[in-house]
Amino acid sequence: xxxxxxxxxxxxxxxxxxxxxxxxxxxxxxxxxxxxxxxxxxxxxxxxxxxxxxxxxxxxxxxxxxxxxxxxxxxxxxxxxxxxxxxxxxxxxxxxxxxxxxxxxxxxxxxxxxxxxxxxxxxxxxxxxxxxxxxxxxxxxxxxxxxxxxxxxxxxxxxxxxxxxxxxxxxxxxxxxxxxxxxxxxxxxxxxxxxxxxxxxxxxxxxxxxxxxxxxxxxxxxxxxxxxxxxxxx
Amino acid sequence: xxxxxxxxxxxxxxxxxxxxxxxxxxxxxxxxxxxxxxxxxxxxxxxxxxxxxxxxxxxxxxxxxxxxxxxxxxxxxxxxxxxxxxxxxxxxxxxxxxxxxxxxxxxxxxxxxxxxxxxxxxxxxxxxxxxxxxxxxxxxxxxxxxxxxxxxxxxxxxxxxxxxxxxxxxxxxxxxxxxxxxxxxxxxxxxxxxxxxxxxxxxxxxxxxxxxxxxxxxxxxxxxxxxxxxxxxx
DNA sequence: GCAAAAGTGTTGAGCTTACACCCATGT
DNA sequence: ACATGGGTGTAAGCTCAACACTTTTGC
Numbered sequence: 001x002x003x004x005x006x007x008x009x010x011x012x013x014x015x016x017x018x019x020x021x022x023x024x025x026x027x028x029x030x031x032x033x034x035x036x037x038x039x040x041x042x043x044x045x046x047x048x049x050x051x052x053x054x055x056x057x058x059x060x061x062x063x064x065x066x067x068x069x070x071x072x073x074x075x076x077x078x079x080x081x082x083x084x085x086x087x088x089x090x091x092x093x094x095x096x097x098x099x100x101x102x103x104x105x106x107x108x109x110x111x112x113x114x115x116x117x118x119x120x121x122x123x124x125x126x127x128x129x130x131x132x133x134x135x136x137x138x139x140x141x142x143x144x145x146x147x148x149x150x151x152x153x154x155x156x157x158x159x160x161x162x163x164x165x166x167x168x169x170x171x172x173x174x175x176x177x178x179x180x181x182x183x184x185x186x187x188x189x190x191x192x193x194x195x196x197x198x199x200x201x202x203x204x205x206x207x208x209x210x211x212x213x214x215x216x217x218x219x220x221x222x223x224x225x226x227x228x229x230x231x232x233x234x
Numbered sequence: 235x236x237x238x239x240x241x242x243x244x245x246x247x248x249x250x251x252x253x254x255x256x257x258x259x260x261x262x263x264x265x266x267x268x269x270x271x272x273x274x275x276x277x278x279x280x281x282x283x284x285x286x287x288x289x290x291x292x293x294x295x296x297x298x299x300x301x302x303x304x305x306x307x308x309x310x311x312x313x314x315x316x317x318x319x320x321x322x323x324x325x326x327x328x329x330x331x332x333x334x335x336x337x338x339x340x341x342x343x344x345x346x347x348x349x350x351x352x353x354x355x356x357x358x359x360x361x362x363x364x365x366x367x368x369x370x371x372x373x374x375x376x377x378x379x380x381x382x383x384x385x386x387x388x389x390x391x392x393x394x395x396x397x398x399x400x401x402x403x404x405x406x407x408x409x410x411x412x413x414x415x416x417x418x419x420x421x422x423x424x425x426x427x428x429x430x431x432x433x434x435x436x437x438x439x440x441x442x443x444x445x446x447x448x449x450x451x452x453x454x455x456x457x458x459x460x461x462x463x464x465x466x467x468x
Numbered sequence: 469g470c471a472a473a474a475g476t477g478t479t480g481a482g483c484t485t486a487c488a489c490c491c492a493t494g495t
Numbered sequence: 496a497c498a499t500g501g502g503t504g505t506a507a508g509c510t511c512a513a514c515a516c517t518t519t520t521g522c
Binding site: 441 | 470471472473474475476
């Protein structure tokens with residue numbers, strides 16, 4: 001059995017919940033993914049996940065962090081975890097390259113500076129994707145949905161302090177279905193995932209009761225309830 | 235950034251539920267993992283997962299299948315899926331080697347021929363393991379436990395036809411806690427994971443009502459209920 | 469008849485969604 | 496006052512664990 005040298009690359013699927021950019025319309029926040037547009041062949045003009053070749057003395061995680069630093073302020077990336085490996089021999093042209101994919105999460109209010117070729121795209125409406133990067137996004141999204149149920153991973157999408165309605169919007173965007181703020185509160189409080197700060201937000205210009213502010217109890221990834229579920233309505 | 239060539243290996247954590255080998259005692263089936271003992275340094279005498287270097291024209295899955303064929307009859311491996319990548323630069327001596335790990339499952343009654351250096355070890359009592367193979371087994375076990383709840387993955391551990399008490403023993407061994415046969419039946423039947431064959435087994439020598447036989451409806455991996463849970467007692 | 473093993477019925481607990489109702493604030 | 500958004504209480508449903516009880520066999 002011949003062993004040619006294989007390249008190894010890492011690719012990151014970085015998500016953030018952001019307001020849509022429709023100016024007039026009522027903009028609901030939606031889940032977005034960070035992509036850059038290829039200026040050169042192959043697959044010129046199509047959109048790619050950030051990443052690149054693995055360095056000699058790096059493990060995968062260090063490599064992702066290094067490569068992401070070229071696109072976003074790393075301090076904004078609150079969570080990073082390994083996903084699947086894509087290894088089809090012909091998945092990219094040129095030397096045989098194995099790709100390890102990662103899931104990255106950026107909290108909501110942050111708006112990192114982006115290079116000119118790089119943009120946030122709504123996950124529900126992806127542009128033409130290079131190579132096998134489309135399925136990678138899908139895979140990452142599935143993982144995110146699953147982990148929102150049974151871990152505290154929401155901390156990596158939410159601001160430091162937030163009203164419950166804000167958190168509901170974030171969960172709703174990430175899960176892809178409506179979420180009841182009432183129940184979200186009880187579920188997350190019972191598991192001690194979120195706690196009240198004691199302070200309240202000010203009401204908007206149209207009035208309304210001021211919202212109590214919450215924060216995530218832990219800002220480190222934790223499995224909170226192995227058997228929990230946030231089910232879609234109906 | 236220098237890019238040295240990195241090797242890539244695949245390693246398989248292959249599980250089977252087997253009777254313990256205590257001769258006199260009441261032998262309860264337990265979850266076992268397939269290991270081979272290293273005859274040469276490094277880590278001579280310690281136990282390793284089956285696997286080896288990735289070939290030039292293989293994707294990861296083909297490579298695992300090829301390498302496993304040296305240890306067990308491949309037709310016995312009813313399920314194979316990707317797990318995590320281990321990439322610490324110094325995880326093994328010599329050239330930098332990245333390991334992709336896999337979970338493999340072998341149905342219960344099969345007893346494949348094994349090479350002389352290869353044996354089944356109970357997961358609850360592992361021998362000294364080479365390199366980072368110990369944590370790999372643990373990771374695979376966690377994945378198996380999780381998937382038994384919300385997928386039909388049990389088909390890959392169970393015989394083609396089986397009594398419910400047999401299935402209970404298998405689930406119990408794999409999950410690591412007692413399982414009630416009554417409830418297992420209802421849970422798996424409601425989800426159409428198992429169906430009755432219509433036939434029954436003969437009673438043992440000590441009498442008892444003959445058991446109805448079941449089979450898995452699908453012998454292909456399937457997510458049966460995203461939010462299901464088989465909880466430990468208590 | 470009696471022990472052993474399998475299968476059924478029933479209860480109760482836990483968690484979740486759904487929704488009606490009450491509270492606090494701005495104009 | 497009233498509209499607006501936030502928060503609480505409560506009911507109903509689903510799923511699962513627990514366990515007593517019935518059925519069917521061998522000796």
